[in-house]
Amino acid sequence: MPPIVIDVAELAKFGAAWQRNGENLSRTPPFSSGDLGRLIDMAVGRSLAVMLGGVPIVSPSANALTAPQADCVEVGPVRIVGGVRPQNFDVGYRPDGVRFAFDSKTLNDKKSVGKNWQNMVNDLATEATTVHSRFPHAIVAFVVAVPEPCLGGAQRTALVETLERLARRTGVEGSPYMAEAITLLVWKPADGSVSDSIPQENSPLRLENFAPTVETVYRRRYKGLPPHTE
Numbered sequence: 578m579p580p581i582v583i584d585v586a587e588l589a590k591f592g593a594a595w596q597r598n599g600e601n602l603s604r605t606p607p608f609s610s611g612d613l614g615r616l617i618d619m620a621v622g623r624s625l626a627v628m629l630g631g632v633p634i635v636s637p638s639a640n641a642l643t644a645p646q647a648d649c650v651e652v653g654p655v656r657i658v659g660g661v662r663p664q665n666f667d668v669g670y671r672p673d674g675v676r677f678a679f680d681s682k683t684l685n686d687k688k689s690v691g692k693n694w695q696n697m698v699n700d701l702a703t704e705a706t707t708v709h710s711r712f713p714h715a716i717v718a719f720v721v722a723v724p725e726p727c728l729g730g731a732q733r734t735a736l737v738e739t740l741e742r743l744a745r746r747t748g749v750e751g752s753p754y755m756a757e758a759i760t761l762l763v764w765k766p767a768d769g770s771v772s773d774s775i776p777q778e779n780s781p782l783r784l785e786n787f788a789p790t791v792e793t794v795y796r797r798r799y800k801g802l803p804p805h806t807e
Contacts, residue, residue, distance in 0.1 A: 578628035578792040581620050581720075581784055583762070588616070589769030595724060596766055601686040610683050617681040617720050617762070618667040622652040624788055625670060625677065628795070630805070637669070644671050648804045660710025661703060672804055675712040677795070680704060681720045687727045694736055697721070701743060702754040709746075709753035714798050717746075718758040718791060725763050725772050737761060737776050744781050747794065758790040 594608035595601065602610040619634075626632050629650065637644070637651040642658060644651055655669030657678060668679035682697055684690045705717045721740065728736070746755035761782040763772040776782040781790070799805065 578788040578795075579624045580788050581624050581760070583617065583620055583764075583771065583784075585769045585771075587769070588764055588771075591616075592724075592764070592766030592769050595685070600724075600726065600766075601689075602683070610685050613683050613685075613722060614667065614681040617722060618652050618679070621679055621681075621718075621720065621787075622650050622668045625668065625679075625791070626650040628788075628792055629670065644669075648672050657708060658711070659707025661707035664704055664707050666704070675708060675715045676799065677716045677718070677791075678704075678708050679718045679720075681722065683722045684727065685724065687729075690723060690727045690732065690736075694732070698739055698743070701740075701756065701759070705743075705746075705756045706753045713749045713753070716757045716791060716794055716798075718787070719756055720760045720762050720787070722762040722764060725765050725775065728763065728775065733775065737780065737782065740782055741776075741780060749798070757794050758787050760784050760787045 591608045591613050602613060604610055606612055622634050626634050633649045634652055635645055635649045637653060637655050640656050642656055651669045653667035654665035657664050657666055657675055666678045666680050670677035684694060701719055708715050708717050740759050740761055743755050744759035746752065746757050759782055761776050762784055763775040765772060771784060
């Protein structure tokens with residue numbers, strides 16, 4: 578699986594909008610919080626499609642419970658009926674049921690981080706549970722994007738440590754509320770670059786660890802199985 582590449586020039590445009598808007602992203606396009614999520618979703622979808630052999634990337638049919646093509650990556654909203662509730666994910670691969678489900682989450686200002694990060698963590702655990710309870714072999718993955726100036730010291734430590742605890746599901750017998758891969762994407766509004774120090778170098782939450790983690794788990798669970806056989 579190729580590395581997840583977030584275009585720095587595009588991210589810099591979000592940074593400029595963030596600064597113009599009083600250190601926050603609007604909900605209204607262009608360069609809204611939703612637009613940022615879609616930028617991340619497409620980057621994940623492109624890498625996943627390459628890993629799967631160059632399969633097409635398609636838009637899901639609204640509320641459809643199966644993919645519009647036999648073998649394709651869907652870039653959301655991907656409707657999945659799980660064991661807890663129906664849930665729309667941002668990227669999916671479901672050739673015979675759910676094999677990969679991904680969501681991006683954005684926290685875009687200091688107030689949002691302080692008020693909402695724990696609720697967001699609850700959402701991640703619930704989304705992982707709703708997939709894994711029906712599809713235990715599925716890979717559930719997340720990217721959480723936060724502007725660097727919004728993360729204070731103690732709060733940053735709590736967020737990193739909590740996400741690291743959630744990103745530990747390596748086998749199908751693992752706890753359903755955990756995810757196979759989580760990235761904490763800390764980006765700099767000043768220039769659109771991604772922080773090289775948060776999370777720390779040995780953290781599983783770093784962006785460069787996302788693709789190899791997903792590929793390792795996917796190969797372990799699906800290598801040699803259709804549609805990957807001649």
